[in-house]
Amino acid sequence: MLQVSYIRDNREQVLERLAVKNFKQTQLVDEIIGLDDKRRQTQTSLDNVSAEANAAAKQIGDLMRNGKKDEAEAIKSKTGAWKEEIKKLGEQLTFIEEELYQKLVLLPNLPHSSVPKGLTPQDNEVVLENGSKPELPSTALAHWELAAKYNLIDFELGVKITGAGFPVYKNKGAKLQRALINYFIDEAEKAGYSEVSVPLMVNEASGFGTSQLPDKEGQMYFVGLDNLYLIPTAEVPITNMFRDVILKADELPVKHCGHTPCFRREAGSYGAHVRGLNRLHQFDKVEIVQVAHPDKSYEILEQMSTHVQGLLQNLGLPYRVLRLCGGDMGFGSALTYDMETWSAAQQRWLEVSSVSNFETFQSNRLKLRFRNAEGKTQLAHTLNGSALALPRIVATLLENNQTEKGIKIPEVLVPYTKFEWID
RNA sequence: GGAGAGGUGUCUGAGUGGUCGAAAGAGCACGCCUGGAAAGUGUGUAUACGCCAAAAGUGUAUCGAGGGUUCGAAUCCCUCCCUCUCCGCCA
Secondary structure, eight states, rough: OOOHHHHTTTTTHHHHOOOOTTTTTTTHHHHHHHHHHHHHHHHHHHHHHHHHHHHHHHHHHHHHHHHHHHHHHHHHHHHHHHHHHHHHHHHHHHHHHHHHHHTTTOOOOOOOOOOOOOOSGGGOOOEEESSOOOOOOTOOHHHHHHHHTTEEEHHHHHHHOOOOOOOEEEEOHHHHHHHEEEEEEEEHHTTTTTEOOOOOOHHHHHHHHHTOOOTTTTGGEOOOOOOOEEEETTTTHHHHTTTTTTEEEGOOOEEEEEEEEOOOOOTTOGGGGGHHHHHHHHEEEEEEEEETTTTTHHHHHHHHHHHHHHHHHHTOOEEEEEEEOTSSSHHHHOOEEEEEEEEEETTEEEEEEEEEEOOHHHHHTTTTTTEOOTSSSEEOEEEEEEEEEEEHHHHHHHHTTTOSSSSEEEGGGHHHOEEEEOO
């Protein structure tokens, strides 16, 4: 959520930035400024009447104590009008604030100046490409075929137990999952992220804090009996640890990592592109999260990107880094890098990580602040990234590393899997 | 799930209708003291919004949340949420 004061002071710039995100309802900006004017006027009136009423109440108290009952009664008779006025203005203020808020949450975050204009994934900017794409023989299999051949993943069994998009990992497939999770966590800890293990369900306030709500309500599983949402990413519980928190400046940056399953309804996704592990309703992911000083957040974003790239390099996966264009970015992000690995059997790029700087968009909702050099509270910046999401990594590993002998496990993983081949 | 107790500032904790944004203590910050530290001692120490060009200042709101009674609510009433204790159930 953008800060009204910022919108008010930077109207032109806000409009210009929203255009980069292809945001059409630009009239909202002026509506918000207008409502904020009304809000301030109303509050000033309300404050003034309240001040009068408070003063009178104090006076009545004094008079009563001194036995001047008649004078007290005289003042009392005047309070009725104030009370009415206070009630009326209070209701007005609440109404205006609600209206303002309803419009404010419709505005996406402003994209960073480096964000390319564009509408679709085709307009994303390829920042770099790294690693060589393996040349596979024409007999090469897609990961869902390999998963069946080596008895690693049972998609049908998942359908029986739960439904499509909830696979059962078996044998070395299950062990590979655990190996990747442990490897990713260990690497994150080496990079200074302290591990947390967090709830997989969150309340409404948390969903709102990281801006899944109200924006993406339909994308989350909802446990109606208890009013809880299954997390779509560990970003939600981890970032919400800092809701309503005021940090000391020297506590920044705060760095956390955590592994969780992630649950996504993925309503409206069908077809060949969702086959196998390409798109699931439940998957595992290691997330890295930072709360940063605003002056440092872009430097930190690069560090996070470098960290994710290091993982991909160590796993020997060809990858590229995209700077998402305005139209493809998330609602709350100011700048997002997507990392994609090259799936050699499918001959396409698969998104395995998304690293974003939210600037103050989340912290404004979370009321996540720090005390700056002047001793004043200031909104912190929040960042997060996948490091990494498992299924597409598994898909790429299986496909790219297939040989006649079997599937070769990358060296860095062997201490975790305790086997070198899937055969 | 049943019964009971309770939610006050960074923390502990006082406050049952006005002098309460809130005692006291702890913590923290700065100063004095000290060779240095501890002890001692002094001062300060919530957040948000508004007014003001801004600082200073000042107004308003906030004692779990929302509503009500009252000239006046942390304090009384109602609803909701949460926590704790006991019983039941249970990985």
